[in-house]
Amino acid sequence: MAFWNQKKTAIDPSPKTHPPAEKPDEKRAADIPVKSQSGTAPSTRGGLPNLAQIKYIIAIASAKGGVGKSTVTANLAVALRCYGANVGVLDADIYGPSQPGMLGATGERAQAVGSEIAPVTKHGVRFVSLGLLQGDDGPVVWRAPMANKMIQQFLANVSWGSLDYLLIDLPPGTGDVQLTIAQSASLAGAVIVTTPQDIVTGIAKKGIKMFETLNVPILGVIENMSAFVCGHCGKETAIFKGAGGQRLSKEHGVPFFGSIPLDPELAASGDEGLPILFEKTETAVGKAFLNLAQTLLTQIEQGASDATRALEPEKTELSLTGDLLIHWPDAHKSIYRPYTLRVHCACASCVNENTGQKTLNPRTIIPDIRITTVGKIGRYALSLRFSDGHTTGIYSFKRLRQLCECESCSGLRKES
Ligand code: ADP
Numbered sequence: 321m322a323f324w325n326q327k328k329t330a331i332d333p334s335p336k337t338h339p340p341a342e343k344p345d346e347k348r349a350a351d352i353p354v355k356s357q358s359g360t361a362p363s364t365r366g367g368l369p370n371l372a373q374i375k376y377i378i379a380i381a382s383a384k385g386g387v388g389k390s391t392v393t394a395n396l397a398v399a400l401r402c403y404g405a406n407v408g409v410l411d412a413d414i415y416g417p418s419q420p421g422m423l424g425a426t427g428e429r430a431q432a433v434g435s436e437i438a439p440v441t442k443h444g445v446r447f448v449s450l451g452l453l454q455g456d457d458g459p460v461v462w463r464a465p466m467a468n469k470m471i472q473q474f475l476a477n478v479s480w481g482s483l484d485y486l487l488i489d490l491p492p493g494t495g496d497v498q499l500t501i502a503q504s505a506s507l508a509g510a511v512i513v514t515t516p517q518d519i520v521t522g523i524a525k526k527g528i529k530m531f532e533t534l535n536v537p538i539l540g541v542i543e544n545m546s547a548f549v550c551g552h553c554g555k556e557t558a559i560f561k562g563a564g565g566q567r568l569s570k571e572h573g574v575p576f577f578g579s580i581p582l583d584p585e586l587a588a589s590g591d592e593g594l595p596i597l598f599e600k601t602e603t604a605v606g607k608a609f610l611n612l613a614q615t616l617l618t619q620i621e622q623g624a625s626d627a628t629r630a631l632e633p634e635k636t637e638l639s640l641t642g643d644l645l646i647h648w649p650d651a652h653k654s655i656y657r658p659y660t661l662r663v664h665c666a667c668a669s670c671v672n673e674n675t676g677q678k679t680l681n682p683r684t685i686i687p688d689i690r691i692t693t694v695g696k697i698g699r700y701a702l703s704l705r706f707s708d709g710h711t712t713g714i715y716s717f718k719r720l721r722q723l724c725e726c727e728s729c730s731g732l733r734k735e736s
Contacts, residue, residue, distance in 0.1 A: 368475055368504065370436070373482040374408070376508040376620055378539065379501060383527035384520050385416070385492035388544035389513045391590050392580065392612075393489040394422040394445075398595040399613035401444045405484040408439060411449030412501060413491040414470055420451035424593025428452060436479040443595055448478050468496045475504055494530040502534045503667065503714060506697040508620060509539035511577065514565050516543055521564035528572050535700055535716040538574040539619050541565050542612060546579035549604050556581075577615045580608045631717040636702065642690050644704075646720060654724040658691045662706050664723055665713040 371377065380396070382389040390413060397407045411419035420426055423442040430452040431438045437453070439446035450470065480486065488505065491497055501507070510531045514524040524541075531538055543565025547556045559582055569576035580586075583605045589596045600606045635647040644656040663682050665671075670680035686708065693705040701716040715723075724730075 368506075370476060370478055370480060371486070371505065374480060374486045375484050377486045377488065377505050378616075378620075379488045379490050379498075379505075379507055379510040379531075379536070380513060381490045381498070381510050381527050381531070382492055382513040382524065383494060384514075384523040387513055387515045387520055388580070389413075389492070390418045390422060390489050391586060392511075392513050392542055392544060393487050394419060394590070395586075395595050395597065395609045396612055396616070397445045397447075397485075397487050398443050398597045399609040400485055400487075400617070402597055402610065403613055403617060405617070406482065407445050408480050408483045408486040409445055409447035409449075410474055410478070410486060410488045411447065411451065412471055412474065412488050412497060414450045414467055414497070415491050417449040417451035418590075419447055419449045419489060421593055422590045423447055423595070425452065426593060433479065436477050437474075438479055442593075443598060446480060446483070448474060465496075468500050471497050471500050472504070475501070494526055498527075498530065499534070499668065502531065502536050503712060506695070506703065507536050509537040511539050511616070512541045512568070512574075513544055514541060514568060515545045516558070516560045516564045518564060521568045524564075524568055525572075528568070528574070535714065535718070537700055538572065539616065540575040540577035541569040541572075542577045543579040545582040548582040551584075575615075575619060577619075578608060578612050580612075581605055631721060633717065633720075636694055638691060638694065644691055644694065648721065652724075652726075652729075654720070654726060654729070656720070656723065656725070658689050658706065659685060659687055660723070660725065661691070661704060661713070661715065662689050662708070662710065664715075664719075665710065666719070667712040667714065669712060 380389055380393045390411075393409060397409050400407045409419055409423070411417045413419075420428065420440075423445060425440050425442050425447075428440055430440055430448055437448055439448045440452055441447075488501060488507075490501065502510075510527075512524055512527055514521050528538055543563075545560060546565070547558045549556050565579060566576050568574075581604050583603070585600060585603065586596055586605050589598075589600075596603065596606050597609060601610070632649065633646045634649055637645045639645055639655070642658055644658070644661065646654045646656070648654065662685050663680070665680065670678065672679050690707040691704050692707055695703040695705075697703050697714060701714050702720065703711075704713045704715060705711045706713070721729075
């Protein structure tokens with residue numbers, strides 16, 4: 321059995337109309353298997369122990385600001401809670417943190433416990449935001465390295481405890497913060513939020529491309545502000561022309577999760593800090609969020625994609641000689657020398673992201689380098705730590721299969 325086999329989340333098919341209150345951590349901790357492997361320390365999600373007890377980390381991304389990504393994150397979190405999942409939200413939109421307002425914690429502060437930040441809980445959702453550390457009036461002028469440092473602290477120092485889902489509300493764009501999160505947080509995948517307009521889907525494509533480059537599966541596309549439903553006569557009016565969300569999903573071959581109508585009540589609920597599912601489950605918007613949550617749960621349960629699943633190793637182990645062994649689902653076994661894997665590291669410090677040229681000088685790697693830890697990232701990659709202290713290497717299953725050095729695989733490579 322694979323060392324990281326994950327237990328399925330028990331989905332409550334009939335969601336509660338109100339999100340249930342927080343459950344004690346201990347109850348869930350037993351449900352979540354700690355990943356371990358023979359001969360090495362338990363996996364800590366790429367060296368981040370505070371994320372180790374989170375089953376699925378999902379980035380909510382939009383590439384463009386103002387399309388409703390934070391609104392979707394807050395309401396989706398509460399909708400997942402209605403299905404009985406333990407949910408957290410990391411507000412990584414540090415240039416414009418809006419989760420404290422949307423989740424009803426304006427003016428509250430997160431507590432520091434030693435060197436750790438304790439999340440605030442609202443509507444049964446644990447969350448952390450820069451707005452809980454510096455308040456709403458603090459400066460949001462960050463140079464990229466500072467922003468990145470803040471995000472690294474969020475990833476390393478928040479005491480989440482055990483969670484089924486952590487939703488990360490990404491800032492708009494495809495910059496350093498997005499890259500750091502995609503490379504460090506062991507994402508199960510990303511959900512893309514767009515509006516129907518071409519101009520927005522054009523920018524959303526860049527976000528999809530970024531995740532594809534980083535081998536992060538796109539779980540689905542959500543179209544927000546799809547149509548305005550008149551509260552008096554029920555007539556639908558498409559304010560923004562186009563069916564951008566559906567088109568985006570078709571063009572990229574990723575699932576379409578659904579649409580959320582444009583509804584003044586949703587905007588008001590965000591301003592009031594009372595997520596729509598708190599009172600208005602029966603509205604079109606309330607139902608839309610419950611449907612989205614169910615689709616996401618199903619999608620996660622089924623695995624990120626068939627293609628990814630077909631490539632997912634059955635088992636990985638470190639041999640007594642320090643080689644990495646991978647048992648593939650087709651019964652093939654690959655054996656990798658640590659040196660080979662270190663040389664082929666494709667992280668941002670070993671390869672120039674823009675040109676694709678290798679910047680790592682293989683001569684700087686000691687021949688008897690060892691792999692100290694093997695972790696799993698979502699259902700698509702392994703993260704490897706090496707004895708030279710290198711920790712940022714992410715090896716997608718696809719790439720690992722390509723790197724197999726056995727006679728039949730290298731023979732096939734020569735033929736093709
Ligand atoms: P982003 O995180 O993409 O910058 P926000 O979630 O902050 O966007 O949303 C921007 C504004 O649009 C907010 O005032 C929010 O309340 C409003 N909004 C978002 N989605 C909807 C919707 N479906 N209907 C009405 N207002 C919405």
